[in-house]
Amino acid sequence: MTKKIQKAFVVYCSPAGTTRHVSRTIVRKLQEMKIEVIECDLSKKFSETAIISKINRVKNNACLFVGSPVYVSHAIPPVMNFIARLPKNSQMPVVPFVTWGGATSGIALYEMGKALAEKNMNVVGGAKILARHSMMWQMENPLGKNHPDETDDQMIRKMITGILDKLSAGGNGSIDLSALAYYPADIMAEMEKTTLKKAKSLMPKRRIDEDACTECKECSSTCPTDAISFTPYPEFEKNCIFCFNCVRLCPEDAIKADFSKVEKRIRARAEQFMETPPSQIFI
Ligand SMILES: Cc1cc2nc3c(=O)[nH]c(=O)nc-3n(C[C@H](O)[C@H](O)[C@H](O)COP(=O)(O)O)c2cc1C
Known part of the structure; x- marks a missing residue:
């Protein structure tokens, strides 16, 4: 057919x-x-x-x-x-x-x-x-x-x-x-166990610079999972997937995160698997 x-x-x-x-x-x-x-x-x-x-x-x-x-x-x-x-x-x-x-x-x-x-x-x-x-x-x-x-x-x-x-x-x-x-x-069995949820604690922490934040809400409009609420500054909810769009796209650079530790881990992973x-x- x-x-x-x-x-x-x-x-x-x-x-x-x-x-x-x-x-x-x-x-x-x-x-x-x-x-x-x-x-x-x-x-x-x-x-x-x-x-x-x-x-x-x-x-x-x-x-x-x-x-x-x-x-x-x-x-x-x-x-x-x-x-x-x-x-x-x-x-x-x-x-x-x-x-x-x-x-x-x-x-x-x-x-x-x-x-x-x-x-x-x-x-x-x-x-x-x-x-x-x-x-x-x-x-x-x-x-x-x-x-x-x-x-x-x-x-x-x-x-x-x-x-x-x-x-x-x-x-x-x-x-x-x-x-x-x-x-x-x-290796697949090991990967299966390592979920995004479990890796949350390894993700760079975000810090809000309250003086810089203008509460424009750009972070929430570019959040793919609608995981940001305001009190009045951005807060990240459970359904956050750590894409870091909020850090990358904040027009005031008011959401900070330090990626240096995670960079080392990512590069080590690349070396491990090639x-x-x-x-x-x-x-
Ligand atoms: C939280 C997070 C975890 C990631 N984990 C991996 C990973 O395990 N392996 C990998 O090669 N890339 C990883 N990446 C990179 C993305 O897979 C890659 O950049 C992808 O192309 C992003 O797709 P997008 O541009 O459609 O968002 C990760 C990125 C983020 C933000």
């Missing part, structure tokens, strides 16, 4: 914009191939429920792309929560993709693929793309510097044509999920 894809959903969360860049590359390629695309940024309020009901309504000939950055070796909570809310039994072709910052892409892609397969979706492809490490924006030599580059973008475009070709050639196009589990089992290839597609 041939399956010509006519509609695609591209859903992502991207605090620092790299996963969005990859998503846009996917969107442009799909549109070039005359496919109708519905894009959804999970950090925008109300968009998640709307996209889930659209995915629910579509019956055939649609494909879903889901993108997440890698945080502490995992996909981030807004993306995993979105996957958890997807309807079951759709048999829809689905493609998880991650961007990672040169330390380790961890088990993010595998856990997304597994969660999507548990929804009875057909995982027909996947990608991990190297990106500038989003905790290293102040550093001269960040891991993943200058990525994603044109070669990464080309890889993404190649993944799209590969997936669409195999779907229109017949079959369900599923990949073997074990391909996404590219670390040895013992993960290669940096970017890879699975079709």
Whole structure:
């Protein structure tokens, strides 16, 4: 049976914009191939429920792309929560993709693929793309510097044509999920235990410079999980994912954090794993 894809959903969360860049590359390629695309940024309020009901309504000939950055070796909570809310039994072709910052892409892609397969979706492809490490924006030599580059973008475009070709050639196009589990089992087991929640105590502490803060609320409007309240200065709630957009984007530089300790840990992790290839597609 041939399956010509006519509609695609591209859903992502991207605090620092790299996963969005990859998503846009996917969107442009799909549109070039005359496919109708519905894009959804999970950090925008109300968009998640709307996209889930659209995915629910579509019956055939649609494909879903889901993108997440890698945080502490995992996909981030807004993306995993979105996957958890997807309807079951759709048999829809689905493609998880991650961007990672040169330390380790961890088990993010595998856990997304597994969660999507548990929804009875057909995982027909996947990608991990190297990106500038989003905790290293102040550093001269960040891991993943200058990525994603044109070669990464080309890889993404190649993944799209590969997936669409195999779907229109017949079959369900599923990949073997074990391909996404590219670390040895013992390392994967260790990564599974190290969650973002557990790593919270290792994250740089934020300090508010109350003299500099103008209570403009820019930090909360750029927070992807709506985790900032005001008393009257910013306070960080439990659902904070430590993207540090608040520190990076504060127009008054009023939210401070010292990244020197975490930098050492990130670079040590990169040395430990020497993960290669940096970017890879699975079709
Ligand atoms: C809290 C936090 C944890 C991160 N953990 C990892 C990690 O475990 N491995 C890695 O290679 N990059 C890690 N990164 C870097 C991001 O995965 C990478 O920069 C990604 O491209 C960011 O995506 P975005 O630009 O869409 O937000 C982390 C970044 C943050 C803020």
